[in-house]
Amino acid sequence: MIAHAEVNLPHVKAEVEAAFLDYEAALKRNDLPALDRHFWHSPHVVRYGTAENLYGIAAIRTFRAAREASQAPRLLTQTHITTFGEDTAVATTEFSRPGQPPGRQSQTWIRFPEGWRIVSAHISLLENP
Helix, strand or coil, X not given: CCCHHHECCHHHHHHHHHHHHHHXXXXXXXXXXXXXXXXXXXXCXXXXXXXXXXXXXXXXXXHHHHCCCCCCCCEEEXXXXXXXXXXXXXXXXXEECCCCCCEEEEEEEEEECCEEEEEEEEEEECCCC
């Protein structure tokens, strides 16, 4: 059980915020190796996108390699990162791009020996906000 005092420990929250921002920067650059490093290298990792359901790191890698990266700048709002103890975090954010419907994203992050990794991600667009 996680005690209330273990929610948002400052040093853990700072680590996850840094990982989240590094992931966002890699997304903007379409840096495939950096994006790959942020995901758990497991057949159990899941990424639900706006039009795809990806199960396992191989499927995520294949999707990223085949897609055309958006050149439109992505603006984040309402970003919230909540940590639970030393090894678990949830990040949620809303995003917008010019000429596209607004979207939202959630990620579950777990600390592994090699560092913080996304184990589950969900991206969706709000077609009728």
